[in-house]
Amino acid sequence: xxxxxxxxxxxxxxxxxxxxxxxxxxxxxxxxxxxxxxxxxxxxxxxxxxxxxxxxxxxxxxxxxxxxxxxxxxxxxxxxxxxxxxxxxxxxxxxxxxxxxxxxxxxxxxxxxxxxxxxxxxxxxxxxxxxxxxxxxxxxxxxxxxxxxxxxxxxxxxxxxxxxxxxxxxxxxxxxxxxxxxxxxxxxxxxxxxxxxxxxxxxxxxxxxxxxxxxxxxxxxxxxxxxxxxxxxxxxxxxxxxxxxxxxxxxxxxxxxxxxxxxxxxxxxxxxxxxxxxxxxxxxxxx
Numbered sequence: 001x002x003x004x005x006x007x008x009x010x011x012x013x014x015x016x017x018x019x020x021x022x023x024x025x026x027x028x029x030x031x032x033x034x035x036x037x038x039x040x041x042x043x044x045x046x047x048x049x050x051x052x053x054x055x056x057x058x059x060x061x062x063x064x065x066x067x068x069x070x071x072x073x074x075x076x077x078x079x080x081x082x083x084x085x086x087x088x089x090x091x092x093x094x095x096x097x098x099x100x101x102x103x104x105x106x107x108x109x110x111x112x113x114x115x116x117x118x119x120x121x122x123x124x125x126x127x128x129x130x131x132x133x134x135x136x137x138x139x140x141x142x143x144x145x146x147x148x149x150x151x152x153x154x155x156x157x158x159x160x161x162x163x164x165x166x167x168x169x170x171x172x173x174x175x176x177x178x179x180x181x182x183x184x185x186x187x188x189x190x191x192x193x194x195x196x197x198x199x200x201x202x203x204x205x206x207x208x209x210x211x212x213x214x215x216x217x218x219x220x221x222x223x224x225x226x227x228x229x230x231x232x233x234x235x236x237x238x239x240x241x242x243x244x245x246x247x248x249x250x251x252x253x254x255x256x257x258x259x260x261x262x263x264x265x266x267x268x269x270x271x272x273x274x275x276x277x278x279x280x281x282x283x284x285x286x287x
Contacts, residue, residue, distance in 0.1 A: 036264065043261025046254040055225045063246075063255055067225045071140060071236035074228050075219065076208050078144035079151065084201060086148070087155025094156075095163040096185055108160075111153035122150050123217035131218055141232040143219030147211060151204045158203070162196025163189060195281030202274040206267055212240035221245055239263055 054064030090107075098104050126146030127138075136142040166189050174184035190197075220235030223242070237245060239259050247256035 039257065039260050039264055043257035043259075043264075046258035047261060051255070051258060056223050063252065065239070065242055065255070065259060067223045068237050068239050068242040068259075070225070071219075071231060072209065072238040074231045074236070075140050075144050075147065075215075075238055076205055077228070078141060078232055079147045079208055080201065080205070082144070083148045083151050083155055083204065087152050087200075088159050088197060090152075091156045091159035091163060092185060092190075095160055096181065096189065108157070111156055114149070115153040115157070119150060119211060119213040120217075122146055123214035125149075126214060127217040138218065138220040138235045139233055140219050140236045143215045143238075144232070146214050146218045147208055150211070150214065151207060154204055154207065155200050158200025159193075159197050162193035162200070165196065166192040195278050198281070199274045199278045202270055202277060206270040206274075209263060209266055209270065210240060212238070212244055215241050216244070 050062075051064055052069070053066055054062060055067050056062060056064050094104050094107060123146065126142060126149070130136050130142040130145050131138055134142075136145075170188050170192060171184055174188045179187070215238055219238065219241065221237050221241060222235040223237055224231075224234065226234060226236070239262065243256050243259040243263070246252040246259070
């Protein structure tokens with residue numbers, strides 16, 4: 001009789017947990033769908049070819065976001081060119097070369113701490129160090145260097161976890177065949193975890209696309225149409241900063257929603273690309 005009572009309590013507990021789980025899933029999915037539908041309904045009607053292909057003209061009252069799109073592309077390229085060698089190189093050193101495990105744990109803890117710092121603090125530090133101390137002024141390059149610091153922990157930790165998935169027997173087999181450590185890393189370890197490295201890089205692109213607080217202090221608000229080198233050396237607004245300017249400073253909420261819709265589509269494409277790349281390399285490795 002006692003066993004039946006305990007079994008009944010257990011079933012009630014499991015049923016309650018199941019209801020709470022499905023309720024949480026429902027509200028989470030509903031919130032995401034509501035956000036996507038709301039932004040798309042408000043933004044897509046305001047997206048036009050003229051908006052995407054022209055620069056703003058205050059004399060004629062024309063609004064265009066082509067400079068903001070190009071500035072976003074410039075800052076993504078500049079950030080990746082710096083953060084990828086640093087992040088992947090640091091991860092390879094910590095995983096394959098570093099002997100002192102205490103130092104490795106301290107560096108990993110510091111990286112995790114950096115990833116949790118609010119982006120507005122990165123913007124303040126970037127403004128004081130890159131813009132003023134290094135005399136880069138308010139420019140896209142200063143913003144890119146600030147984003148490098150922000151994304152370095154993500155790239156490093158993702159690469160580290162990918163390197164750890166490569167079996168130790170692969171390394172020992174390469175050493176047994178006479179390969180040096182760097183040759184072993186270059187020909188065995190890195191090809192075996194390239195899916196995780198690429199996925200981490202793509203997810204970093206998503207974070208770069210969505211960053212605005214740090215760039216408000218370092219990259220500026222200008223909507224000038226420049227080439228890549230001239231653009232990196234001058235002030236410029238990315239899509240997220242332009243969204244803030246149009247919504248907060250100018251009250252152009254239609255344009256702001258159009259930019260929000262574009263950013264949401266780009267973010268979804270980045271996440272889908274990361275998932276596809278991970279699936280592709282995992283399938284290719286299993287063949």
